[in-house]
Amino acid sequence: MLTKRIIPCLDIKDGRVVKGVNFVALRDAGDPADNALIYDREGADEIVFLDITASSEQRPTLIDAVERTANVVFMPLTVGGGIKKLDDIKTLLRAGADKVSINTQAVLEPDFVGEAAYRFGTQCIVVAIDAKRTAAKKGWEVYIYGGRKSTGIDAVEWAVKMEKAGAGEILLTSIDRDGTKSGYDIELTSEISRRTGIPVIASGGAGSMEHFYQGFTKGGADACLAASLFHFRELSIKELKKYLSNKGVMVRMV
Amino acid sequence: MIVIVDYGMGNLRSVEKAIASIGASSEISNDPGTILKADKLVIPGVGAFGDCMKNIRAYGIEDAVKQFVAKGRPVIGICVGMQMLFDDGDENPGVKGLELMKGRVKGFDYEQLAGEGLKIPHMGWNTVKQAKKSFLFEGIEDKSYFYFVHSYYPAPLEDVTIGTTDYGIDFTSVVQKNNVVATQFHPEKSQANGLRLLSNFINYRG
Numbered sequence: 336m337l338t339k340r341i342i343p344c345l346d347i348k349d350g351r352v353v354k355g356v357n358f359v360a361l362r363d364a365g366d367p368a369d370n371a372l373i374y375d376r377e378g379a380d381e382i383v384f385l386d387i388t389a390s391s392e393q394r395p396t397l398i399d400a401v402e403r404t405a406n407v408v409f410m411p412l413t414v415g416g417g418i419k420k421l422d423d424i425k426t427l428l429r430a431g432a433d434k435v436s437i438n439t440q441a442v443l444e445p446d447f448v449g450e451a452a453y454r455f456g457t458q459c460i461v462v463a464i465d466a467k468r469t470a471a472k473k474g475w476e477v478y479i480y481g482g483r484k485s486t487g488i489d490a491v492e493w494a495v496k497m498e499k500a501g502a503g504e505i506l507l508t509s510i511d512r513d514g515t516k517s518g519y520d521i522e523l524t525s526e527i528s529r530r531t532g533i534p535v536i537a538s539g540g541a542g543s544m545e546h547f548y549q550g551f552t553k554g555g556a557d558a559c560l561a562a563s564l565f566h567f568r569e570l571s572i573k574e575l576k577k578y579l580s581n582k583g584v585m586v587r588m589v
Numbered sequence: 590m591i592v593i594v595d596y597g598m599g600n601l602r603s604v605e606k607a608i609a610s611i612g613a614s615s616e617i618s619n620d621p622g623t624i625l626k627a628d629k630l631v632i633p634g635v636g637a638f639g640d641c642m643k644n645i646r647a648y649g650i651e652d653a654v655k656q657f658v659a660k661g662r663p664v665i666g667i668c669v670g671m672q673m674l675f676d677d678g679d680e681n682p683g684v685k686g687l688e689l690m691k692g693r694v695k696g697f698d699y700e701q702l703a704g705e706g707l708k709i710p711h712m713g714w715n716t717v718k719q720a721k722k723s724f725l726f727e728g729i730e731d732k733s734y735f736y737f738v739h740s741y742y743p744a745p746l747e748d749v750t751i752g753t754t755d756y757g758i759d760f761t762s763v764v765q766k767n768n769v770v771a772t773q774f775h776p777e778k779s780q781a782n783g784l785r786l787l788s789n790f791i792n793y794r795g
Contacts, residue, residue: 337707337715337756338734375780380714409607411736411778431603433778456636458710458738503710503738532699534708557708587714587734589780 338587339551339579340380340558341572342536343565345370347386347416350396354566364566367400371408374565377572378589382408383436383506383560386416387481398430405431415463415506424451428459436506438463439479441497442486452501461536462502466490466523467510475509475523482510494527494535502533506560509539514563516542524554536560544570544578551584591615591791592627594654594670596644598636604667607777611788621653629791630657632771634669638694638741639681641669651687658689658769663795665787666771668739671764674771675743690766692745702757710740711756717774721751723765727789733782735774737762742773768795 345352345367352370353361364370371382384404386397394417401414414427415436424435435455441448441462452460465482466475475490494505507527509520519537528535534557537550541561550559564570576586591608593601595617608615608631615631618624632654634641645651658664666674675686678694686694697709716732742760752763754773762773770790776783 337711337713337737340713405603406606407610409603409610409778409784410780411738429602431606433603458635458712504712532703532708533710534712555706557713 336585338380338585339556340536341378341547341575341586342381342383342558342560343374343379343572344383344385344538344560344562345566346562347384347397347400348388349393350388350400353387354563366403368403368407371404371412374572375408375410378576378587379410379572380587381411381413381558383413383415384432385436386414388417391417398426401427401430401432413461413506415461421451421454424455428455434459434461434504436461436463438465442477442479442488448497448500448502452503457501457503460502461504461506462494462497463506463508464490464494464497464527465508465510466520468520478510482513490523491526491530494531498531498533504534504536505531506536506538512540513538515540516564518542518546519550519554519556519559521549521554524550524556528555528557534558544575547575548579548582548584551579590627591629591631592624593617593631593633594624594645594650595619596641596648596650598634598641598644598669601633604631604633604777607784607787608791611784611791613791619648619650621650624650624653625657627657627662629662629793630654630664632664632666632670632673634667634671634673636669637680638669638672638678638686639684641673642681642684642686645673645687654687655689661768661795663768663790663793664770665790666769667777668773668775671771671773672741672743674764674769675745678741680741689769690743690745690749690764691747692743692749694741695744696741697757705757707757710738712738715754715756715774717752717754717762718759719752721765723751723763723770724793725751725763725765725770725786725789729782729785729789735762735772735776735779735782737774739773
């Protein structure tokens with residue numbers, strides 16, 4: 336049986352891991368490769384790097400971090416943030432990333448995901464969707480530029496469209512829940528999981544082990560992602576997996 | 590020398606690094622002469638079956654790989670590198686594989702899997718049931734986890750299956766025919782179990 340995946344996400348800035356709440360009061364939390372190795376030993380199933388480096392001149396620091404991580408960690412690594420061109424994808428894959436996550440560019444350039452999937456294979460193209468409930472509470476809207484700009488696009492329709500374009504996986508973040516620790520947006524997750532035939536990663540809102548359980552069972556997620564919860568050691572991946580396994584969720588015990 | 594066959598597809602560096610981490614060295618090459626002189630070959634593969642076969646022919650290394658196998662030297666195929674060992678596949682009908690093992694590469698049945706709530710691609714960690722004893726499984730427990738990413742799987746027409754995996758159906762995930770072995774999963778992405786499997790291949794004295 337295929338197991339459900341637990342994915343820690345590391346925010347990377349200028350080639351270093353940063354921790355902070357809502358990108359405020361960021362503090363240096365060490366080297367990405369060192370952090371990835373800790374998660375590797377704890378039993379993470381994959382790792383996501385999200386680059387929040389502001390200036391493109393600092394891009395080489397990310398590439399270097401990916402290279403050094405891929406030298407020591409032998410598990411799938413997804414890298415997202417700031418991908419604008421096919422060449423950006425090539426550089427990251429060459430550096431050792433297994434998948435790349437595309438967000439804003441997928442919206443700005445309608446053919447980008449299709450071209451990327453055609454050139455590099457659907458298996459390495461993750462489309463990240465930042466979704467927020469609409470004011471009318473009818474459905475969710477896609478936001479870009481790190482959740483700062485609304486697009487008017489319906490998130491569920493967008494997920495279906497991205498699957499057709501060649502996305503191999505969807506990284507679905509609820510903006511409403513992100514940083515709240517009140518649990519994943521189960522309704523959003525289950526709606527997109529039901530409407531698409533590709534794996535869905537739930538993200539945004541995890542605050543307890545119960546939330547992961549709900550993400551997998553009620554939300555139908557194939558993987559659950561969390562950042563600060565793991566960063567700040569509020570939850571260990573080992574404990575989480577033991578809990579899920581006891582509740583009947585198939586997870587890989589290490 | 591272990592040679593990683595380069596035909597312009599796939600993440601060769603991750604395989605190279607995994608081999609380096611277990612203390613062996615390897616060379617990435619697309620030169621038929623280098624391939625023929627190797628002690629062992631690794632055939633990785635990412636992307637579509639047809640593209641991979643097209644490239645391996647365009648690089649002029651199909652014959653070198655076949656000669657290498659004919660000499661009885663050890664080869665490991667990974668993912669599409671496994672699929673290419675077979676006759677042909679659903680993904681690109683009409684494109685011939687390396688025809689080193691009899692069988693066809695089939696696609697997961699979308700309808701059947703959807704009915705069971707399973708997605709395509711088959712992506713993530715799944716177990717391998719060891720159907721036969723092999724040097725490849727030395728020191729690896731039965732039903733250990735490995736990392737998979739694929740939408741197609743080989744359906745052998747000869748007795749080469751040494752490991753199977755359950756994803757809606759029980760499919761062949763590891764094969765061995767004499768000194769040619771292959772895995773549908775990515776050992777280079779499967780942490781300790783994967784590195785052990787690669788090390789078994791590297792230390793194999795076929």
